Amino acid sequence: MNVSLPPALTAAIEQRLEGVSRKDLAARADAFSKAYRSGGTSQGIAEEADVLAYLVARLPATYAAVTAAFHATIEVYPEFAPATLLDIGAGPGAASWAAVELWRSLSTVTLIDHNPRFLGTARELAAKAGHDALRNAHIVAGDLGAAAQQPKSDLVVASYVLAELPEDRAAQVARDLWQSSAAMLVLVEPGTPAGFARIRAVREALIAEGAHAVAPCTHDRPCPMQAPDWCHFSQRLSRSRDHMRTKDAHVPFEDERYSYFAAARVPPPKVNRARIIAPPEETKAAIALPLCDERGLHRGVINRRDRAAYNLLRKARWGDTIVSED
Numbered sequence: 384m385n386v387s388l389p390p391a392l393t394a395a396i397e398q399r400l401e402g403v404s405r406k407d408l409a410a411r412a413d414a415f416s417k418a419y420r421s422g423g424t425s426q427g428i429a430e431e432a433d434v435l436a437y438l439v440a441r442l443p444a445t446y447a448a449v450t451a452a453f454h455a456t457i458e459v460y461p462e463f464a465p466a467t468l469l470d471i472g473a474g475p476g477a478a479s480w481a482a483v484e485l486w487r488s489l490s491t492v493t494l495i496d497h498n499p500r501f502l503g504t505a506r507e508l509a510a511k512a513g514h515d516a517l518r519n520a521h522i523v524a525g526d527l528g529a530a531a532q533q534p535k536s537d538l539v540v541a542s543y544v545l546a547e548l549p550e551d552r553a554a555q556v557a558r559d560l561w562q563s564s565a566a567m568l569v570l571v572e573p574g575t576p577a578g579f580a581r582i583r584a585v586r587e588a589l590i591a592e593g594a595h596a597v598a599p600c601t602h603d604r605p606c607p608m609q610a611p612d613w614c615h616f617s618q619r620l621s622r623s624r625d626h627m628r629t630k631d632a633h634v635p636f637e638d639e640r641y642s643y644f645a646a647a648r649v650p651p652p653k654v655n656r657a658r659i660i661a662p663p664e665e666t667k668a669a670i671a672l673p674l675c676d677e678r679g680l681h682r683g684v685i686n687r688r689d690r691a692a693y694n695l696l697r698k699a700r701w702g703d704t705i706v707s708e709d
Contacts, residue, residue: 384454385636386447387621392480395511396438399504400625403435409629412440434500438475439629445477445571447620448641449542451702452571453485455598456645458704459656460567463647464488465537468516469563471495471530472544476505476520478571482538483514492520493536495529527556530563539564542571545581553581554588561589567597567647574615574640582642583608594646600675601656601704607679614660614675615642616702656704657683663699670697672705 388396400408411433428437456463465486470479473494483489494505502522512518523529527544539560545553561568570585572578583606590596596603599614608614617638622630630637657676664671670693672683683705685692699705 384451385619385621386450388443388446388623389480389484389513391511391513392446392508393623395508396442397625399435399438399507403432405625405628407432408436408439408625411436412629428498428500431500434475434504436629438504439623439625442475442477443620443622444637444639445474445542446481447618448639448643449478449540449569449571450481450485451616451618451641452569452598452643452645453481455643455702455704456567456569457485459597459645459654460647460651463567465566467491467493467534467536467538467565469493469495469530469533469536469539471527471539471541471560471563472497472547473505474498474501474543476508476517478540478542479505479509479517479520480512482540483512483517486538487514489514489516489538491536492516493523493533494520495523495525495533497524497526499524527559530560533563535563535565537564537566538569539567540569540571543573545570545572545585546578548581550577550580550584554584557585557588558592561592561594561646564648566649567645568594569643569645571641571643574613574617574642576610576613579608579613579615579642582614582644586644586646589644589646594648595650597645597647597651599643599645599658599660599702601658602677604677607675613642615640617641618702655706657706659699659701659703659705662701665697670699672696672699674705 473496506522509517509520622635657674660675661673669686674683687693
C-alpha cells in the first residue's frame with residue numbers, strides 16, 4: 384500500500400508554500416531532521432519557515448505511519464467506530480487527518496500541542512478539511528498533561544511524541560493517556576531501537592493496566608523480541624515535487640520506518656493471527672515468513688509445492704497478518 388496525503392491537505396499545504404523559497408525550505412528541513420534524529424524536540428520549530436519545512440519534509444511521513452497503524456487496527460477490530468478523537472502532541476494535525484479519512488464515524492476531534500506555531504497551522508489546515516469533525520476541531524494549547532483536562536475520547540492517538548521524552552517516562556505517560564481513552568489508544572514512534580524501547584515499555588505498562596493488544600501484537604503475552612532486534616515496520620509514501628526538492632531526493636517515494644502499539648479496553652475478536660515482523664524471504668522452492676504470535680517468534684515456511692498456500696501467501700508483506708495454525 385502506497386500512502387498519499389488527502390487532496391484537501393495537499394492543496395492546503397501547497398497554498399501555504401506559494402512564494403516561499405524552496406532553497407530555504409531545504410536548509411531548514413535538513414537542520415530539524417538532524418535534530419530529530421539526535422533526539423531533539425519540536426521546540427526548535429519556532430518560525431513560520433520552520434513550520435513550512437516541516438509540512439513538506441516531515442508531515443507526509445507522519446501521516447503515512449499513522450495511517451498504516453490505523454489500518455492494522457481496523458483489520459483486527461473492524462467494528463470499532465469511534466465518535467470522538469483526542470490527538471495528543473498533534474503538531475499540525477497529521478494523525479487527525481489520517482483518522483478522519485479512515486473513521487467517518489468521528490464527530491468530535493480535539494488536537495492538543497504546546498507549540499503555538501503548530502497550533503496555528505493545525506487550525507488553518509483543518510479549516511480546509513472536507514470532514515466536518517476536523518474542520519470544526521477543538522485546537523487546544525497544552526502539554527501532555529492537558530489530556531487529563533479533556534473529556535474521555537473513544538480514540539486517543541499520540542504520534543512521535545514519546546521520542547521527545549526520556550525513555551523512563553514513556554510508561555507513565557502511556558498510563559496517563561490510557562486514562563483519557565474510553566476505548567482505544569494508539570501510539571506511534573520512530574522505527575528505531577530507541578523508538579521500539581519506548582513502545583515496548585508502553586506495551587508492558589498498558590497490559591498491566593488491563594489493556595488488550597490490538598496491533599501489531601496478536602497477543603497479550605510478554606514481548607518475545609530480543610536485542611539487537613527490534614520490532615518495527617515500513618510504510619511507503621508518495622513524494623510530492625516539493626518533497627523531493629526539499630530532501631534532494633531522486634525517487635518519487637519514501638519508506639518511513641515506525642514502531643507502534645494499539646491497545647483497547649475490550650479485547651478484539653479472537654482470531655489466531657500471526658504478524659509478519661520482517662520482509663518475507665522468497666526462494667525458488669519456498670517462502671519464509673518471520674512471524675510473531677502467541678507462541679513467540681518463529682518462521683513459517685510455505686513450499687512452492689503447496690500450491691494453494693503458496694498462492695495465498697506469496698503476496699504477503701512485512702507488517703501483514705496471516706491466520707496461524709492452532
